[in-house]
Amino acid sequence: MSELMTLARPYAVAAYQRAKETGSTGQWETMLQFLETALADAQLQQAASNPQADKERFLSAFFDLGQDHLNDDGKNFVRLLVHNHRLGLMPSIRTLFSHYRAEDEGYIDVSVATAFPLDAEEEQDIAGLVEKLLKRQARLTVHQDASLIGGVVIRAGDRVIDGSVRGQLQRLEKTLWN
Known part of the structure; x- marks a missing residue:
């Protein structure tokens, strides 16, 4: 994983610098999300990684697919x-770009998994x-995960706060076995 991040870093930095220059960080984030989603398709991955494929034909077809999602x-x-x-x-690249944007704009993306829906x-x-x-503004993304039984699991950057019943049961089990 760290090798992929090392390879991706110069591209993410270049993309973020260009986005800052043009004042379009939000648009770039949307484009990168589109690209990540599109390239998750197995057939598209196969076409992209095929060394026999004509790159210009692939690009033309890909740009037709993403015509509403990609600027110049x-x-x-x-x-x-x-x-x-x-x-x-x-x-x-998308992960690093999002990290650079969050750092620059002073917020942190926080993933909250909860067993039951949360109110406002x-x-x-x-x-x-x-x-x-x-000490940073939090931007929450909340999703339900019934396997937690109860409570929440909060992920912010490299920090995890596990306040779930499942996590408590796992810690109890570990304590009992030791």
Whole structure:
């Protein structure tokens, strides 16, 4: 994983610098999300990684697919990745780009997994807790995970706060076995 991030870093830095220059970080984030989603398709991956494929034909077909999602800078970026055989780095590039944007804009993306739906007040409480702990504005993404049984698991950057019943049971089991 770290090798992929190392390879992806110069592309993510270049994309972020261009996005900052043009004042289009939001548009770039949307383009990179589109690219990551599109390239998750197995047939598209196979076509992209086929050394026998004509790169220009692939690019033409890909640009037709993404005509509503890519501007000229995005197309040039894809062209660069295709010609350098780095299209497979897109998930890492998008992750790094999002990290650079969050750092620069002073927020942190927080993933909250919960066994049951949260109301607005509970979400605000979690955001406040994360902001107090990390001294940065929290941007929450909440999703349900019934396997947690109860409670929440909060992921912010490389920190994980496991307040789930499943996590407590696992810690109890580990304690009992030791």
